[in-house]
Each structure stands twice: as structure tokens, then as C-alpha cells.
Amino acid sequence: MTRPSWAPPGIDLDRPSGSRVYDYFLGGMHNFEIDRQLADQISALSPQVGETMRANRKMLRRCVRFLTEAGITQFLDIGSGIPTVGNVHEIAQDRNPDAKVLYVDIDPVAVAHSEAILQDNPNAAIIQADFCDPDTILSHPEAQRLLDFSKPIAVLILGVIHFVPDEANPAVSVARLRDAVAHGSYLAIVHATQDGQPPEVLEAQKLSGRTSTEINLRTGEQISEYFDGLTMVEPGLVHLPLWRPDSPEDVGEHPELTGAYGGVGQKN
């Protein structure tokens, strides 16, 4: 296929990407036919997977609102994705125009679109970097310009760590980030799980192997370890709709069928 004008040169147009499949599930425009085909196959196997992705984005919004209300003015959003409705800087800067947001993503489409929407925003930026290389993120000139590491920062890693295999030691990256931030900082994580999931969801999740970033499902117990040494904010690590829902409609009838856990911990 020919490369659309919004797609940066050099990207593989014949292979679906996790960020573009997610964009399609959220109703975004920055995806290719190959991404839509995979998303439709996943939906045919299990409509629940798309629901989980939408629940992830809703949790992101509630989480950023909670953090701004808790007084957080700096956000490090790793694996931030292709900008869509309710981006972190929009929510945070709505309450506090001086709030600082550094986005990080490995995907060139996510980076190109974020650069475009942030060009007139001096308090937010995107860098292309890998969660597995936290030192490059922490020492990046944009991180040093935007973030004051002597003051509390919210580190957001939502819907990302499940793309990282055990061999790449995601727990080590998370620990490095936890160590780098000041007391009073928060860590928010959403991570896909196999806990309580019917077999068709697991089949659908396996299809992610067609992208360059296959999903690694982990148990609630494994995901809890990323919060080592932190105090969990109520209600702890829970299925996404159960994390501080705005209304009973947010929760639905079977929140446990959402194939991901979410939680927020604070460094005391």
C-alpha cells in the first residue's frame, strides 16, 4: 500500500502495530487496513478485548484527574500512544495550564502525531524512546527541561508493560523509574492479564503476535510486584472498571471480564 502523508517514512506498512490497532479500537483515524483487519479478527474472537482497550483509556482519564486533584503537576507518560480523545496534557493542563507532561513512545506514528499536536505547547513534549531503557528517558534533554526530579512526578505506564517480554526485565525498568522520582511521586500501571479470562479472550490476545509487540499476559500477583515499596492508593490493583469509577455504568455487570488490571501506588 502507499504511505499516507501522516505516516512517517520508514515504517512497515505491511505489519500491524500495537499502537495503531489500539487507535482503531478507540475510534481513531491513524491506522492502516492491516491494523483494522487484525482488530476485526480480534473482535470476532472476543468483543471483550476491544472493551478492555476502551476501559484502559477511561482509566487513564480517571487516573490523571485523580493525580491532578492530589496536587501532581508533572507527568511522565511512557508508552503514551497515538494522541486521541482525552490526552494526559489536556486533562492535566485543563486544571493547571502550567502542568508539565513528557510523553514517551517507541512507535514513530505515535511520536509524529504527538509532535504535531504539541508544537505550540511549551509545557508538553514527546520523545521517542524505549521503556526498557529508562536511563535514556530520564537523562533526555526534554526530561531535564520539563521535569523537576526533586519534586513529585506521576509516572504513567498504562497498557505498555505487557508488550515487554520477561527476558527484557520490565521489573528492572520499573524499579529504575521508581528510584528516580522524589518521595510523594506516584506510579500508575495498567497491564493485561489472563486472570479470570475465558479461553476466547486468550485466543484473541494471542493474535497480537502478528504485530512486532506480542502481548505478555501476567497474573495480578506478578503485576503487583511492579509496585514494590509503594503504598497502593485505594482500591489497590483491580480490574480496570473498578478503579475509582465515576458511575455504576462505568463498572458494568462483569468488571472481572475486563482483561487488565490497573492500580496506582505512591512513594512515601
Ligand SMILES: C[S@@+](CC[C@H](N)C(=O)[O-])C[C@H]1O[C@@H](n2cnc3c(N)ncnc32)[C@H](O)[C@@H]1O
Ligand atoms: C495500548 S497503547 C497505550 C497508550 C496509552 N498509554 C493509553 O493508556 O491510552 C501502548 C503504547 O505503548 C507503546 N510501547 C510499546 N512498547 C513500548 C516500549 N518498549 N517503550 C515505549 N513505548 C512502548 C506502543 O507503541 C503504544 O503506543
